[in-house]
Amino acid sequence: MRRIRTTLIVTVLVTFVLQLSARGSQYGMVKNAAARTVDGIAFTVTIRKQTVAFGQNITLNYTAKNHSPRAIYLVHENPSKFDSDGETVWVQSPMPIGSHGDYNFTFTRIRPGKEFRGSIIVPARMFPSPDVWPVEVAFGYVHDIAGLKGPLLPGEDPAKRRGRLSATVIVVVVGKLGVNLK
Numbered sequence: 001m002r003r004i005r006t007t008l009i010v011t012v013l014v015t016f017v018l019q020l021s022a023r024g025s026q027y028g029m030v031k032n033a034a035a036r037t038v039d040g041i042a043f044t045v046t047i048r049k050q051t052v053a054f055g056q057n058i059t060l061n062y063t064a065k066n067h068s069p070r071a072i073y074l075v076h077e078n079p080s081k082f083d084s085d086g087e088t089v090w091v092q093s094p095m096p097i098g099s100h101g102d103y104n105f106t107f108t109r110i111r112p113g114k115e116f117r118g119s120i121i122v123p124a125r126m127f128p129s130p131d132v133w134p135v136e137v138a139f140g141y142v143h144d145i146a147g148l149k150g151p152l153l154p155g156e157d158p159a160k161r162r163g164r165l166s167a168t169v170i171v172v173v174v175g176k177l178g179v180n181l182k
Helices: 002-023 159-168
Strands: 032-036 041-046 058-066 072-077 082-084 089-091 105-110 115-122 132-142 170-181
Touching (some): 041 132, 041 170, 089 115
Antiparallel strands (some): 032 041, 041 058, 058 115, 072 105, 072 132, 082 089, 132 170
């Protein structure tokens, strides 16, 4: 009798687990996500409105706070770049990939003990279907902007600045936040 009861319990549990995995896993509706680097730079990302109509842009609000003893420069790529593998949407790191392309980076200085607040609009086209979507955000910062800041001079090849930025940027990824598109 005891053996039959144990077999029955195991069978019910296995069936339950198989049914859960057959339905697919559900992403948690994470509203705030944060990361802090070893040198004291803290990033927080928030989705205020997590459930939105399919086809609408998503607004992410973020804060970068400098707890370190020296200034940092938050890197912005204009416009921001996005990517998706069909399961997760990423706000890509503001860093140049390779030496080809334009140099469209700006910098915001954040002094020790200060913070910078901003927002990122994720285009609706990044979400191909109504569902709960995880979103990850990558930030970049540097400690020194010598040779990085300012518009390119006429005829200046952007490869040198792109290479320097790529070699010095510190990337921090924050996520996974949840957004429900209905």
